[in-house]
Amino acid sequence: MKVVSFGEIMLRLAPEGYLKFLQAxxxxxxxxxxxxxxxxxxxxxxxxxxxxxxxxxxxxxQCALNNLRRYGVDTSNxxxxxxxxxxxxxxxxxxxxxxxxxxxxxxxxxxxxxxxxFDWDSIFNEVDWFHxxxxxxxxxxxxxxxxxxxxxxxxxxxxxxxxDLNYRxxxxxxxxxxxTMSKLCQYVDVCIANEExxxxxxxxxxxxxxxxxxxxxxxxxxxVAKQLHNQFSFSGVAITLRESISASDNNxxxxxxxxxxxxxxxxxxxxxxxxxxxxxxxGAGLIYALxxxxxxxxxxxxxxxxxxxxxxxxxxxxxxxxxxxxxxVKGDGSGRVQR
Numbered sequence: 001m002k003v004v005s006f007g008e009i010m011l012r013l014a015p016e017g018y019l020k021f022l023q024a025x026x027x028x029x030x031x032x033x034x035x036x037x038x039x040x041x042x043x044x045x046x047x048x049x050x051x052x053x054x055x056x057x058x059x060x061x062q063c064a065l066n067n068l069r070r071y072g073v074d075t076s077n078x079x080x081x082x083x084x085x086x087x088x089x090x091x092x093x094x095x096x097x098x099x100x101x102x103x104x105x106x107x108x109x110x111x112x113x114x115x116x117x118f119d120w121d122s123i124f125n126e127v128d129w130f131h132x133x134x135x136x137x138x139x140x141x142x143x144x145x146x147x148x149x150x151x152x153x154x155x156x157x158x159x160x161x162x163x164d165l166n167y168r169x170x171x172x173x174x175x176x177x178x179x180t181m182s183k184l185c186q187y188v189d190v191c192i193a194n195e196e197x198x199x200x201x202x203x204x205x206x207x208x209x210x211x212x213x214x215x216x217x218x219x220x221x222x223x224v225a226k227q228l229h230n231q232f233s234f235s236g237v238a239i240t241l242r243e244s245i246s247a248s249d250n251n252x253x254x255x256x257x258x259x260x261x262x263x264x265x266x267x268x269x270x271x272x273x274x275x276x277x278x279x280x281x282x283g284a285g286l287i288y289a290l291x292x293x294x295x296x297x298x299x300x301x302x303x304x305x306x307x308x309x310x311x312x313x314x315x316x317x318x319x320x321x322x323x324x325x326x327x328x329v330k331g332d333g334s335g336r337v338q339r
Contacts, residue, residue: 001291002048003129004077006150007035007136008110009053009064010086012316018094021102027089031067032316034133034166037277040317041284041306043072047291050074052123054109056082061109071317079117082109090276093247099275103170111139115146120153129287130154133164134201137180138171144180151187160290162190164283165197177201190236190290191228192283198224198239202231218255218264225257235259236290238303240282248272252308254282256300263296265304268333270311281318282307285325305329
């Protein structure tokens, strides 16, 4: 099985522990980004995982590429060029203090990529699945066109396509997102979203829900999933449901709608170490389960368990094993020492 993910990998700079930006005198450097996080997870699960992007030829670009290789990701289709790698600064929240992200990604190599940079006929050779997120087309009009070209080519070759809506208000407006994602989603088989994305991108709201207060009405999201399915004929709609008690404590679950029936996962009470990449780890778990033909209930349980465990891992990447995920799915979330 072979999966291609397309997007941006960024340098992540974060103060140590839970220090605020204003307190920090040094920053920890790691790498991450929506589709790159998915690629690393899938490689970790034994899937042939290919990441497609554009990185500068200088040492920082090479560091990002080496980091992907370290975790078994195929980087042979990463184009080299451009002047800079995108950066994001992360201040991790705790208790009632929210996390903060500051982007410095304008004019990054991938944001200035052109249609001629990517040979999708070659990239999609013997590929089973293509994954992208709503972040990538938000980076430039050219990238929106590139995503559409990739989706058309994937459809020609019978490749399944998944898209995580991943709306980012710092990258584009809701109106821009709606226009572009409405076009791209007509090619998508599996749509992944969180509790806010459907409202932000498509204006589809869940009743009796207030994400600020952490109130999530699960049944209302079945209706959201049905509306997404009816609008775009998705074969599957998966929505993660995060009940934010505080920055440190969340309740975490999800639903999967297959066009006929909705499947609810069990709910996990999380004590968060690092929530960045939580949605990406969910997407990777979902893709892995669907590729391995898990039934619908097993699929959503696997994806939620994988992402629940990610919240205990520092950095963007999810480093948990299939065995650890399976153990949690079976009900062992005790955290007891394994000897």
